[in-house]
Amino acid sequence: MELTVGTILGFLGIALAVALPGVGSAIGVGLVGTAGSGVVTEDPDKFGQILLLQVIPGTQGIYGLLSGLLLMGKLNVFSFGKPVLLTIPEGALVVMAALPIAIVGWFSAIHQGKVAAAGVGVAAKRPEELGKAVTFAAMVETYAVLAFLATLLLIFGIPIKGVA
Amino acid sequence: MVEFESKYAYSVARTRVLETRLLDWGRLERMLDAADVEEALKVLQESDYSVGFDYEAMLSNELKRVYALLSEMAPDPRLVRMFLVRYDFHNLKVLLKARLLWEGAGRGGVDAGQAPRSDRVPKRALFDIGSVKLETLARAVNEGEVRDLPEPHRAALQRALAAYEETRDPVTIDNVLDREAYSFMCAEAAGQGIDFLVDYLARQADLINIATFIRSKQMGKDRSSFTEAFLPCGRLELSKFLDVYDRPPEAIADEFAGSDYAPIIEDGLKHLAADGSLSYFEKARDIYLLNYLKKAKYVAFGPEPLIGYLLAKENEIRMLRIILVGKANGLTRETIKERLRDVYV
Structure with missing residues (x-):
């Protein structure tokens, strides 16, 4: 079986969809964790509240993985070495479909991390207002969800016939 | 991409917790109500202070503790x-x-x-x-x-x-x-590129220079001794002060009427005329600077909250000293309270 350039492009799309939002989430979650350590050093009882803030920027990575899994299914990656052989335009479409979640997931996770890390200050000073800090951070989620939705629709819309 | 935020995330978040432990007015009022030093010190139990018989040692230990803590926390x-x-x-x-x-x-x-x-x-x-x-x-x-x-x-x-x-x-x-x-x-x-601190120091220098100006006018000193005592870094230039040096002290109010400090100068001069003391001006100055400092509380990432906390803590220790020395010398509640400034929280 000869691999096609299209298939290589398809794999690239999958890699982008999984990797970039993952990187963003790691940075975001890491930042909140750093801030959280500062609070927990002084006040270990705040751990639970801060954990709630810390998971928020983690969702982009999950959206990325889900997009990647769907694409893998589409490309028959799970067939142990017999993926669908894509034409170059088909492979290019896979990359395009991956881009929304790849780009938006990457940046939104970082920015969400900043908002959530700032929210750690709220957890420290006014734990009763934690809900508001969570809401601020969740607002950023909107755009990750929109991008995820776009990626999903694009994946479903890719016409794949494969190389005969 | 998040280097700056990462640098300060830990220390700022930790400072947020420390801020909640600063003494508030309620606590200070209770200390003012105390009959003597011992009773006043009791109010400080369950605070950052390790209360002992010698309050001077307690305050100086607290200062050392805060500096050690911040040196450990600060990214730089x-x-x-x-x-x-x-x-x-x-x-x-x-x-x-x-x-x-x-x-x-x-x-x-x-x-x-x-x-x-x-x-x-x-x-x-x-x-x-x-x-x-x-x-x-x-x-x-x-x-x-x-x-x-x-x-x-x-x-x-x-x-x-x-x-x-x-x-x-x-x-x-x-x-x-x-x-x-x-x-x-x-x-x-x-x-270090801390504009907030540059600005704070400039305001502080300006206000100290204004106080020096009024005081040296009051004591009849000449221009050269004022120039000697003039602090650098301020926004108000020495030449402006020297321009009005031969006029009565009130002239300084006109000279700097357009500046941020106009209300402080005006009130200060009014009280100066009434009781001949600059203490009202100095109190207004300290409160003004503390209010400026309070902006640091709202900075999410950066050195500002650390600086704010450090100076707030110094202010707190100063106020405690005023209260405790006052109590030790049997001053009345009102006399002591008059000398207190404001709290950061």
């Missing part, structure tokens, strides 16, 4: 060190004046090579805190042994001595070292 050691250098310069002033005083009296300097003896330099006049060890400072002042002294200190000491040679007036030492301390702080703040 220079941030805390530059505040510690202020104490070095203060100690240099005291040691230098003590030496000159003793030389003038025909005796040797302050104890060399070890902590100054308390019978020569009153212990309370020195801060047991700083970026340089007290012994190093004492050795530099008394023996000219400046090898261990960092560069800004060395240069400042030499300049102070040179200036003193000319005037033979101990006030010169205060003036030169105050100026040096300010220049150092401003240069450090600018060097």
Whole structure:
């Protein structure tokens, strides 16, 4: 079986969809964790509240993985070495479909991390207002969800016939 | 992408918790209500302070503890060190004046090579805190042994001595070292790119210069002694002060009517006319600066919250000293309260 350039492009799309939002989430979650350590050093009882803030920027990575899994299914990656052989335009479409979640997931996770890390200050000073800090951070989620939705629709819309 | 945020995330978040432990007005009011020092100290139980019989020791320990804590937390050691250098310069002033005083009296300097003896330099006049060890400072002042002294200190000491040679007036030492301390702080703040601190120091220098102006007018000093005491870094230039120097003190209100400080100057002058004291102006000045400092509480990432907390803590310790000394000397509640400033929280 000869691999096609299209298939290589398809794999690239999958890699982008999984990797970039993952990187963003790691940075975001890491930042909140750093801030959280500062609070927990002084006040270990705040751990639970801060954990709630810390998971928020983690969702982009999950959206990325889900997009990647769907694409893998589409490309028959799970067939142990017999993926669908894509034409170059088909492979290019896979990359395009991956881009929304790849780009938006990457940046939104970082920015969400900043908002959530700032929210750690709220957890420290006014734990009763934690809900508001969570809401601020969740607002950023909107755009990750929109991008995820776009990626999903694009994946479903890719016409794949494969190389005969 | 998040280097700046990562740098400060930990220390700022930790500072947020520390801020909640600053004393609020309620606590201070309860201390004011206390009958004596002992009762006032009881209010401090369940606070950061390790309450003991000797409140001076308690306050100085707290200052040391806060500096040690912030040095450990701060992402950049220079941030805390530059505040510690202020104490070095203060100690240099005291040691230098003590030496000159003793030389003038025909005796040797302050104890060399070890902590100054308390019978020569009153212990309370020195801060047991700083970026340089007290012994190093004492050795530099008394023996000219400046090898261990960092560069800004060395240069400042030499300049102070040179200036003193000319005037033979101990006030010169205060003036030169105050100026040096300010220049150092401003240069450090600018060097570290902390605009907030540069701005704070400029406002502080302006307000101190205004107070110096009014005081030296009041005491009938001449222009040159005012120029000597003038602090650098401020936004209000020396020439503006000198322009109105020959006019009555009220002229300064007109001269700086357009500045931020206009209400403080005006109120200060009114009280000055009423009771001849600058204390109202100084209180208004401190409250103004503290209010400026409070902006730091709303910065999510950056050195500002750390600086704000550090200066707030210094302010708190100062206020506690006012209360406790007042209580120890049997001052009334009102007299003490009048001297208090404001709290950061």
